[in-house]
Amino acid sequence: MVTLEDVARLAGVSRSTVSRVINGQPHVRAETKARVLAAVERLGYRPHPIARSLATRRTKVVSMLIPESLTKLFSDQFFAILLQGAVHACNTRGYQMVLALFDDPRRQEELYRQLLQNGYVEGAVVASAAPDDPVIQALREDGIPVVAVGKQPGLPYVDVNNYGGARMATEHLLSLGYRRIATITGPLSHLHVQDRLAGYRDALKAHGIPYEEELVVEGGFTEVGAMAAVAKLLPLRPEAIFVQSDTMAAGVMRALRSHGLRVPEDVAVVGFDDIPLASLLDPPLTTVRQPIRLLGFMAVELLVDLLDGHNPGPRENTVLPVELVVRSSCGITRKQFLEKRSEKPFPVKGET
Amino acid sequence: MVTLEDVARLAGVSRSTVSRVINGQPHVRAETKARVLAAVERLGYRPHPIARSLATRRTKVVSMLIPESLTKLFSDQFFAILLQGAVHACNTRGYQMVLALFDDPRRQEELYRQLLQNGYVEGAVVASAAPDDPVIQALREDGIPVVAVGKQPGLPYVDVNNYGGARMATEHLLSLGYRRIATITGPLSHLHVQDRLAGYRDALKAHGIPYEEELVVEGGFTEVGAMAAVAKLLPLRPEAIFVQSDTMAAGVMRALRSHGLRVPEDVAVVGFDDIPLASLLDPPLTTVRQPIRLLGFMAVELLVDLLDGHNPGPRENTVLPVELVVRSSCGITRKQFLEKRSEKPFPVKGET
DNA sequence: TTGTAAGCGTTATCAT
DNA sequence: ATGATAACGCTTACAA
Numbered sequence: 001m002v003t004l005e006d007v008a009r010l011a012g013v014s015r016s017t018v019s020r021v022i023n024g025q026p027h028v029r030a031e032t033k034a035r036v037l038a039a040v041e042r043l044g045y046r047p048h049p050i051a052r053s054l055a056t057r058r059t060k061v062v063s064m065l066i067p068e069s070l071t072k073l074f075s076d077q078f079f080a081i082l083l084q085g086a087v088h089a090c091n092t093r094g095y096q097m098v099l100a101l102f103d104d105p106r107r108q109e110e111l112y113r114q115l116l117q118n119g120y121v122e123g124a125v126v127a128s129a130a131p132d133d134p135v136i137q138a139l140r141e142d143g144i145p146v147v148a149v150g151k152q153p154g155l156p157y158v159d160v161n162n163y164g165g166a167r168m169a170t171e172h173l174l175s176l177g178y179r180r181i182a183t184i185t186g187p188l189s190h191l192h193v194q195d196r197l198a199g200y201r202d203a204l205k206a207h208g209i210p211y212e213e214e215l216v217v218e219g220g221f222t223e224v225g226a227m228a229a230v231a232k233l234l235p236l237r238p239e240a241i242f243v244q245s246d247t248m249a250a251g252v253m254r255a256l257r258s259h260g261l262r263v264p265e266d267v268a269v270v271g272f273d274d275i276p277l278a279s280l281l282d283p284p285l286t287t288v289r290q291p292i293r294l295l296g297f298m299a300v301e302l303l304v305d306l307l308d309g310h311n312p313g314p315r316e317n318t319v320l321p322v323e324l325v326v327r328s329s330c331g332i333t334r335k336q337f338l339e340k341r342s343e344k345p346f347p348v349k350g351e352t
Numbered sequence: 353m354v355t356l357e358d359v360a361r362l363a364g365v366s367r368s369t370v371s372r373v374i375n376g377q378p379h380v381r382a383e384t385k386a387r388v389l390a391a392v393e394r395l396g397y398r399p400h401p402i403a404r405s406l407a408t409r410r411t412k413v414v415s416m417l418i419p420e421s422l423t424k425l426f427s428d429q430f431f432a433i434l435l436q437g438a439v440h441a442c443n444t445r446g447y448q449m450v451l452a453l454f455d456d457p458r459r460q461e462e463l464y465r466q467l468l469q470n471g472y473v474e475g476a477v478v479a480s481a482a483p484d485d486p487v488i489q490a491l492r493e494d495g496i497p498v499v500a501v502g503k504q505p506g507l508p509y510v511d512v513n514n515y516g517g518a519r520m521a522t523e524h525l526l527s528l529g530y531r532r533i534a535t536i537t538g539p540l541s542h543l544h545v546q547d548r549l550a551g552y553r554d555a556l557k558a559h560g561i562p563y564e565e566e567l568v569v570e571g572g573f574t575e576v577g578a579m580a581a582v583a584k585l586l587p588l589r590p591e592a593i594f595v596q597s598d599t600m601a602a603g604v605m606r607a608l609r610s611h612g613l614r615v616p617e618d619v620a621v622v623g624f625d626d627i628p629l630a631s632l633l634d635p636p637l638t639t640v641r642q643p644i645r646l647l648g649f650m651a652v653e654l655l656v657d658l659l660d661g662h663n664p665g666p667r668e669n670t671v672l673p674v675e676l677v678v679r680s681s682c683g684i685t686r687k688q689f690l691e692k693r694s695e696k697p698f699p700v701k702g703e704t
Numbered sequence: 705t706t707g708t709a710a711g712c713g714t715t716a717t718c719a720t
Numbered sequence: 721a722t723g724a725t726a727a728c729g730c731t732t733a734c735a736a
Contacts, residue, residue, distance in 0.1 A: 053402045075433050080427040253632075280575065282633070
């Protein structure tokens with residue numbers, strides 16, 4: 001391994017000087033600088049990050065935390081895309097991303113300490129966790145720099161307009177004439193689940209439709225959970241279902257099919273996320289598109305700003321807009337939607 | 353921050369002694385050990401990994417490398433599941449996993465050096481790359497400890513029986529009476545693509561069916577690539593298509609549908625992977641199941657063994673078995689398959 | 705069994 | 721503008 005020392009010797013200067021040119025500090029004569037650079041080049045010198053870290057207490061490593069409760073959802077494309085955005089931001093900012101899955105409930109604590117206390121990791125972005133998740137608690141207590149994906153009280157976060165998206169989805173269904181609209185939610189402990197539920201509820205209310213508790217069922221964000229939810233819902237004869245994630249919507253469509261029901265003729269379905277899966281379903285899924293990649297990207301941008309001491313600004317929370325993508329699972333094709341919209345514009349509200 | 357020094361002082365011993373008990377070395381009196389442990393406990397001491405790394409030249413971090421050519425495929429559930437297995441292995445072995453996506457073609461080189469030369473990363477597992485991928489080249493040249501997912505000449509690897517799987521899939525189709533069987537492949541530069549193609553070809557040959565070049569089309573492992581492939585294939589009137597990945601199979605089914613063709617009545621489809629998506633398609637996809645999670649798990653197990661100096665054994669390559677999962681896109685339901693099989697057992701060969 | 709001391713490769717402070 | 725020198729927190733001969 002070639003060290004600062006080696007370079008210094010070859011360039012005929014001291015270690016400190018080499019360090020200065022490496023770090024682009026001022027106050028070094030152009031000629032010396034050139035000599036040092038030549039030596040660096042000649043020797044193929046590369047700084048040793050570990051040594052540097054020991055001296056500076058910086059590592060340029062952040063982590064994406066997936067709480068235990070979400071680990072089983074990890075094959076949902078949502079996370080892959082989120083990760084892609086996050087890693088992309090790391091790439092542009094010169095950081096490395098360690099992926100932490102708390103997959104063993106018994107080792108939560110241990111894995112947490114290993115990673116974050118005294119670890120390589122300078123800060124973390126934690127993916128859509130419930131506020132009472134132990135990881136969130138620990139993070140908040142330890143005061144570790146962290147930004148959440150999804151609203152998180154007491155933490156800086158980036159989120160999407162869940163309320164508006166759910167409301168748009170539901171109002172779209174209403175505009176198509178459906179009246180008996182059920183919804184399948186994620187775990188209610190999650191704030192974004194509550195927001196989406198509120199959007200659904202308010203849309204109904206705005207149209208003078210009573211809110212029926214039996215029409216909202218928890219699907220746990222999984223395909224099988226959603227299938228079970230459908231089983232509960234079916235006796236209630238819903239005309240349409242607003243499902244809080246595309247993965248669950250896929251489960252819903254499968255369950256409906258197995259009950260001999262057609263989508264959208266017998267039951268219309270609208271999802272949430274717009275992951276690639278959505279357009280592959282049959283019929284293609286109408287859904288609320290979130291900018292997932294951007295969510296991941298902005299989360300680490302924000303985190304890195306925090307770590308690098310930029311952006312000490314007050315407003316650290318971002319809410320990204322969502323958009324309704326009309327395909328055919330709702331009973332109207334995209335083209336029809338556009339036509340309908342132009343002749344008799346339907347107010348798609350939602351606080352963007 | 354509480355350091356070794358602090359603990360030493362409190363316990364009334366030297367730094368070295370504390371270090372010894374921390375690292376569980378022998379030759380330390382039980383009584384001293386207890387005293388040190390007490391001090392550690394009292395002070396809440398935790399070793400500083402960076403400092404330790406500088407001294408030992410070990411970091412306990414490995415990386416999962418996704419070559420640039422695959423980054424756009426990253427939302428394929430295959431990778432999420434692979435990652436899950438890999439991270440799980442890291443968790444059990446006390447390693448951290450940094451996820452590296454070479455998403456910017458122009459910065460390939462730079463990102464590579466940043467990560468691997470002098471970096472935190474001790475070793476890497478590289479996901480199904482083509483042998484001529486620059487990353488593979490660099491890795492091999494630099495002699496960095498690495499294990500590949502998917503056969504990789506000159507590198508230790510873990511792989512699945514691609515040949516056998518493809519052969520099983522094709523023979524299954526043959527056994528159902530299809531004769532004109534097309535195939536949609538991934539990029540032919542990938543070894544596992546070639547293996548799967550060979551399995552397809554040999555199955556045909558074994559049944560005396562001539563191999564027609566026009567019936568094999570490259571789909572690039574993407575949904576849209578596969579849709580384009582279908583467009584090319586359709587004029588040739590295939591009765592069935594063996595598709596080299598489930599994601600592509602989803603694209604195939606979508607394309608078929610848009611051409612007014614039914615699956616399996618008009619064209620039968622078999623996929624490869626058995627990601628969760630497969631069972632969500634309509635009709636549910638018959639496919640070749642690979643143990644994806646295990647693949648990821650074993651890859652890092654192998655890597656960590658390498659790094660920790662265990663397992664200096666000779667045979668470092670593992671080939672995992674695959675299995676045909678019969679659903680209904682092939683034109684036969686699971687139940688029918690089992691019945692058929694018991695009355696007139698069809699030899700599902702493939703070198704396991 | 706325990707302690708002393710020399711690294712590991714940088715950065716940072718303070719002279720000069 | 722440059723150079724000594726002391727950290728950074730730990731491991732590891734080597735000595736005692």
